Amino acid sequence: MSFFSSQPLGLRTTTPLTDKEFEELRSFIYQLAGIDVPKQRKYLLENRLRSRIIELKLKSFSEYYQYLRHGADRKQEIEVFCEKMTTNETSFFRDQKQLDVFRDSILMPTLDEQKNSGRKSLNIWSAGCSSGEEPYTLSMMLHEILKLGIIGWKIRITANDISSAMIEKAKQGLYNDYSLRNTPKDIIARYFTKEPGGYRIHPKVQKNVNFQKINLNDTAALKTIPRSQIVFCRNVIIYFDLAMKKKVINAFYDNLQPGGYLILGHSESLHSITNIFQPVRKPGGMVYQRME
Structure with a gap:
């Protein structure tokens, strides 16, 4: 899973992730998959979701949260959300x-x-x-x-x-x-x-x-x-x-x-x-x- 530290040229940026938005998204992923995102990893959630929000042409993390909950394509988007929020670092014969x-x-x-x-x-x-x-x-x-x-x-x-x-x-x-x-x-x-x-x-x-x-x-x-x-x-x-x-x-x-x-x-x-x-x-x- 990649980390997003910068935005491609020509794309509008979203507003920073607020504490309220972080708690909403953090609660959503916990209820969905049991994954706990500690408060000190707020930057991680923000970096991983920012490019997706830009791709969807949304203006904020709050809009994205509402999209996850009520959007017409919410089932498909939840798949993308889970993909963004999980780490897939693995290899054959690991450890x-x-x-x-x-x-x-x-x-x-x-x-x-x-x-x-x-x-x-x-x-x-x-x-x-x-x-x-x-x-x-x-x-x-x-x-x-x-x-x-x-x-x-x-x-x-x-x-x-x-x-x-x-x-x-x-x-x-x-x-x-x-x-x-x-x-x-x-x-x-x-x-x-x-x-x-x-x-x-x-x-x-x-x-x-x-x-x-x-x-x-x-x-x-x-x-x-x-x-x-x-x-x-x-x-x-x-x-x-x-x-x-x-x-x-x-x-x-x-x-x-x-x-x-x-x-x-x-x-x-x-x-x-x-x-x-x-x-x-x-x-x-x-x-x-x-x-x-």
Whole structure:
């Protein structure tokens, strides 16, 4: 997501964002998606929305707020608004050390347990998947572990995001060099095809991933996610206030099967949020397990 620090020549500028307008827009995004914009980030909201207001030929942030609430195209504009207000900084194999620990200490033992029980099925939920790099990474990891044996498995990676644009990009499966900056060259060779527009993810990787637009603030929608053995939600809850964090974490707990794991970003923690999960310390950081 880009930041707007200057205006293109020839376009009229809007009036500065007032405190009242900030509170209106801040409340709107919170009610919509549970995203909390702190007062000290007022400039961020202003910079991200200014170019859109100019594009719509509106005169103020107040007019834009009314447009979001009552405009004829409000549903489409809310999509744009969510896109502007969310950060989509991601890449394949992001935080490799954490992924290595996840593979060795959680994923492989879970696969062994499922295989030994005769079920050979695995459900993973990638919550806040952005443009798809994380769930596709998980699919590639499963291919690397199971190799041709993956054919005998029923694997479903449910990947969701609030942004329709990000979901569509993920479904297309076409990525640039920047998305692949952390990806080993041998992995690129095995799972991507070079095209004029970038790198195309292999269909066998896509097959395991089901993308859908879901708002983490929508309790009813979250209940439609298949029960999972593993939930990934990295670098998402940092944008929520305490009440929203508790709401989302409770939804993850309800979704997880007993003994399942919740994986947060390496700098995120459930400390002071909830004690419904059992913290499990691993060499690369903390993970959380549903014990009952």
